Amino acid sequence: MDHSEIEKNEIVERYIRKQLTPEARKAFQEHFFACDQCFEQVRATERFVVGVRHAAASDLLPARRGVTSGAERGFPWIGWMNATRMATALSILLLAFVGIWLFQVSGLRTELALERKAREQAEQQNHNVQQLLAQQQLNPVAGTPQANIPVVMLEATRDTGNAPTVVLPAGAHNLVLWVDVSADSSHTFQLRIYTKDDRLIQTVEDLKKNKYGALAVALPARSLAGQYIIKLYSMDSRQPLLRAQYRLRVTSA
Amino acid sequence: METGAAKDDAQLVEEIQQGETAAEAALYTKYSGRIYYFALSELRCHTLAEDVRSETMLRVLQAIRGQRLRSIGALPSFILTTAYNVMRELVRQERRTEQLLDYEVGDGGKFERETILRDPNIKVSIERVIRRLKPREQEFLRMYYYDELPSREIAERLGIKEERVRLIKSRALKRFRLIYERLGK
Numbered sequence: 302m303d304h305s306e307i308e309k310n311e312i313v314e315r316y317i318r319k320q321l322t323p324e325a326r327k328a329f330q331e332h333f334f335a336c337d338q339c340f341e342q343v344r345a346t347e348r349f350v351v352g353v354r355h356a357a358a359s360d361l362l363p364a365r366r367g368v369t370s371g372a373e374r375g376f377p378w379i380g381w382m383n384a385t386r387m388a389t390a391l392s393i394l395l396l397a398f399v400g401i402w403l404f405q406v407s408g409l410r411t412e413l414a415l416e417r418k419a420r421e422q423a424e425q426q427n428h429n430v431q432q433l434l435a436q437q438q439l440n441p442v443a444g445t446p447q448a449n450i451p452v453v454m455l456e457a458t459r460d461t462g463n464a465p466t467v468v469l470p471a472g473a474h475n476l477v478l479w480v481d482v483s484a485d486s487s488h489t490f491q492l493r494i495y496t497k498d499d500r501l502i503q504t505v506e507d508l509k510k511n512k513y514g515a516l517a518v519a520l521p522a523r524s525l526a527g528q529y530i531i532k533l534y535s536m537d538s539r540q541p542l543l544r545a546q547y548r549l550r551v552t553s554a
Numbered sequence: 555m556e557t558g559a560a561k562d563d564a565q566l567v568e569e570i571q572q573g574e575t576a577a578e579a580a581l582y583t584k585y586s587g588r589i590y591y592f593a594l595s596e597l598r599c600h601t602l603a604e605d606v607r608s609e610t611m612l613r614v615l616q617a618i619r620g621q622r623l624r625s626i627g628a629l630p631s632f633i634l635t636t637a638y639n640v641m642r643e644l645v646r647q648e649r650r651t652e653q654l655l656d657y658e659v660g661d662g663g664k665f666e667r668e669t670i671l672r673d674p675n676i677k678v679s680i681e682r683v684i685r686r687l688k689p690r691e692q693e694f695l696r697m698y699y700y701d702e703l704p705s706r707e708i709a710e711r712l713g714i715k716e717e718r719v720r721l722i723k724s725r726a727l728k729r730f731r732l733i734y735e736r737l738g739k
Binding site: 318327330331333334335340343344345348349350352353354355356357358359361362363364 | 585587588592630631680684693695701727731734
């Protein structure tokens with residue numbers, strides 16, 4: 302048995318692990334009895350094998366279960382490919398989410414713009430109506446001058462008979478109610494207009510005496526024909542105090 | 555190598571035959587370690603291995619002094635054969651069966667661990683070396699030397715070709731020895 306054969310056939314290790322035939326074992330024993338080098342190699346290999354077994358038994362060498370992944374097997378390019386694939390998939394997902402998000406945002410923006418436009422239109426419409434109303438209110442300065450505005454002087458009465466009647470001329474835009482309160486010490490008044498069946502249809506606030514000691518209230522004459530109960534309240538105290546009640550009948554010419 | 559060793563053996567034999575005790579001591583130093591190792595691996599008993607060593611060297615020296623050695627070149631073989639005979643005799647005397655000489659490990663390697671690793675320095679050094687190995691090398695060592703799996707299965711578990719198992723083993727052993735030497739043992 303020579304060294305080339307020993308090395309080629311891994312004789313030393315097989316001797317240690319008792320994997321040689323009896324004849325081969327004896328032949329190698331005869332060899333290393335005479336060979337210092339091989340004897341040292343036997344001792345070193347035995348130390349190694351026993352040490353490894355001891356380490357495994359002591360859990361210094363963990364057991365492997367199952368087949369390893371490509372990256373673990375020493376094929377790092379497989380791990381790299383998997384990482385690339387994963388990165389690509391994540392990128393696609395991310396782009397998808399961003400795209401959906403942008404699409405939704407775009408839709409929301411459009412809705413918002415439409416809402417804004419509708420609101421602006423409504424505001425403009427409201428403004429126009431307010432202007433129209435303002436124009437339609439009796440304001441000698443702002444409105445168109447009107448001639449022959451009918452004026453009704455209300456007189457308090459407890460008479461339940463026929464109510465005083467005022468005839469609105471054709472084309473009349475307003476009707477002025479004149480209420481004498483010179484004898485009343487109150488400063489602020491309120492006028493409430495009811496239908497004859499006691500349904501409130503109009504309240505006029507913050508009425509003040511004019512220089513004649515009277516209250517002048519202008520009502521739009523349109524659709525005013527009918528029979529009314531008008532109540533006058535003093536507003537100086539917390540609670541409105543009924544001061545007078547009037548009846549009125551309006552007709553159109 | 556063997557030629558050189560034979561010359562040294564030849565000189566020692568000649569000197570022993572001339573009665574030089576120093577030569578006997580030199581011969582004892584050269585071969586007693588081998589005899590002890592051989593006996594210990596076979597008998598798994600330190601006491602018996604000591605007895606085998608002592609008895610074997612005694613017989614060898616007696617044979618040399620009595621010029622009963624047929625060939626100086628055959629001295630190692632003669633020593634080994636003598637050791638074998640001494641072991642058998644001792645085993646018979648201890649009333650053990652010859653199955654002790656079978657090549658089986660019945661104690662899970664405990665004998666080897668207690669023998670080889672009873673030096674704590676060696677044990678620590680080996681553990682340090684193993685920790686420095688790569689995970690793949692560690693896995694291989696466990697499967698090959700502890701689990702004693704066949705190369706085919708090791709290759710399958712590591713996901714490599716069977717031909718590469720031997721190469722991996724060679725590298726693992728090389729690295730082990732390299733690290734072991736660096737650690738000063």
